[in-house]
Amino acid sequence: MRYAAEHGIAGLSLRPLAAALGTSSRMLVHYFGTKEELVARALTAARPDIPELLDARREAGETPAGIAASLWRDLTTGGERKPRTRLLLEAMALALTQPDVYGKFAAEAIEAWVTPLARVLREAGHRRRDAVARATVLVSGLRGLALDRYLTGDRQRTDDAARHVIRAATGLTP
Amino acid sequence: MRYAAEHGIAGLSLRPLAAALGTSSRMLVHYFGTKEELVARALTAARPDIPELLDARREAGETPAGIAASLWRDLTTGGERKPRTRLLLEAMALALTQPDVYGKFAAEAIEAWVTPLARVLREAGHRRRDAVARATVLVSGLRGLALDRYLTGDRQRTDDAARHVIRAATGLTP
DNA sequence: TCATAACTGTAGCAGTTGGTACATTAAAAG
DNA sequence: CTTTTAATGTACCAACTGCTACAGTTATGA
Numbered sequence: 001m002r003y004a005a006e007h008g009i010a011g012l013s014l015r016p017l018a019a020a021l022g023t024s025s026r027m028l029v030h031y032f033g034t035k036e037e038l039v040a041r042a043l044t045a046a047r048p049d050i051p052e053l054l055d056a057r058r059e060a061g062e063t064p065a066g067i068a069a070s071l072w073r074d075l076t077t078g079g080e081r082k083p084r085t086r087l088l089l090e091a092m093a094l095a096l097t098q099p100d101v102y103g104k105f106a107a108e109a110i111e112a113w114v115t116p117l118a119r120v121l122r123e124a125g126h127r128r129r130d131a132v133a134r135a136t137v138l139v140s141g142l143r144g145l146a147l148d149r150y151l152t153g154d155r156q157r158t159d160d161a162a163r164h165v166i167r168a169a170t171g172l173t174p
Numbered sequence: 175m176r177y178a179a180e181h182g183i184a185g186l187s188l189r190p191l192a193a194a195l196g197t198s199s200r201m202l203v204h205y206f207g208t209k210e211e212l213v214a215r216a217l218t219a220a221r222p223d224i225p226e227l228l229d230a231r232r233e234a235g236e237t238p239a240g241i242a243a244s245l246w247r248d249l250t251t252g253g254e255r256k257p258r259t260r261l262l263l264e265a266m267a268l269a270l271t272q273p274d275v276y277g278k279f280a281a282e283a284i285e286a287w288v289t290p291l292a293r294v295l296r297e298a299g300h301r302r303r304d305a306v307a308r309a310t311v312l313v314s315g316l317r318g319l320a321l322d323r324y325l326t327g328d329r330q331r332t333d334d335a336a337r338h339v340i341r342a343a344t345g346l347t348p
Numbered sequence: 349t350c351a352t353a354a355c356t357g358t359a360g361c362a363g364t365t366g367g368t369a370c371a372t373t374a375a376a377a378g
Numbered sequence: 379c380t381t382t383t384a385a386t387g388t389a390c391c392a393a394c395t396g397c398t399a400c401a402g403t404t405a406t407g408a
Contacts, residue, residue: 148310
């Protein structure tokens with residue numbers, strides 16, 4: 001997964017990957033069967049454990065805005081999450097033209113975040129449809145901003161923008 | 175450009191492209207020199223004419239919120255812009271792991287929209303730094319939502335989310 | 349101890365890749 | 379009409395692709 005996140009899955013090749021891992025393409029095929037399955041496993045591994053991440057913070061008494069802020073921090077601060085997010089973003093982009101291969105992961109990457117986040121927002125008092133919309137703002141909106149951040153490296157601009165987005169998604173509708 | 179938007183640029187191959195165009199890979203190389211140059215030309219062609227699009231609406235007396243709304247409509251309604259946006263999104267994702275190849279187009283795709291949009295927002299009364307942040311919300315935030323929309327096809331949820339984002343970017347800060 | 353199963357290295361296959369060499373035809377320019 | 383330039387087809391190259399066949403080694407368990 002780390003190699004895929006660094007080199008991308010678009011042009012991933014078994015031999016260079018095997019060389020980087022100190023093994024041979026022969027072994028990769030032996031363990032994973034096909035390259036497709038290998039990529040699928042990497043993408044599955046990139047999927048984070050959302051319930052734990054969310055429940056821990058909700059039980060700690062954090063407000064939705066606080067949860068969203070720490071989510072943005074996770075997305076942007078160089079940690080374990082950054083390469084995973086990059087991998088998922090690439091899979092989402094590739095799903096645009098190859099939905100049969102990556103579509104499943106792309107849809108799951110969205111759904112897996114929106115649903116539990118919407119639940120948190122409902123408990124904070126938002127109506128169902130609005131809670132789903134606000135969760136979508138946080139998940140897909142912040143992801144768009146994260147992509148911007150990765151590409152331009154402009155911290156101030158993207159942080160400011162994230163604040164606007166978080167306020168819109170967690171504040172009350174006027 | 176149309177072929178690239180439909181089949182993706184990640185695994186683009188000269189021979190199938192040539193076949194779809196009714197010519198031969200020989201001719202593609204003859205006209206473009208290299209495949210890399212061909213892709214670069216397609217990406218350049220995908221870049222929209224922003225000033226015209228923006229100025230026309232500003233001079234028509236539209237508010238920033240109105241401009242943003244029509245931008246979202248352009249992004250999602252099946253028109254000329256949708257395949258272009260898809261192409262740029264793929265280039266942005268590929269730029270994550272191959273910045274030397276796609277980085278230029280990715281950064282440009284962001285900058286070319288944020289700068290003129292920020293100017294519109296400044297004229298609407300927002301301070302410079304805030305105007306840039308709000309423009310970023312509209313460009314990268316809405317792009318994230320558009321990606322969501324393309325992948326899930328969920329119109330109501332993404333439209334609702336876009337409304338929240340547009341309100342956050344064009345409304346007054348509390 | 350011995351049979352079975354898991355592991356791993358070498359070599360290679362058929363297919364595809366971007367790009368080129370060479371030749372030929374068509375068009376434009378003088 | 380002649381010369382020069384552009385356009386196009388055929389055949390091919392070396393490199394790389396995912397994957398497999400075969401053989402040999404190592405570990406496991408009865």
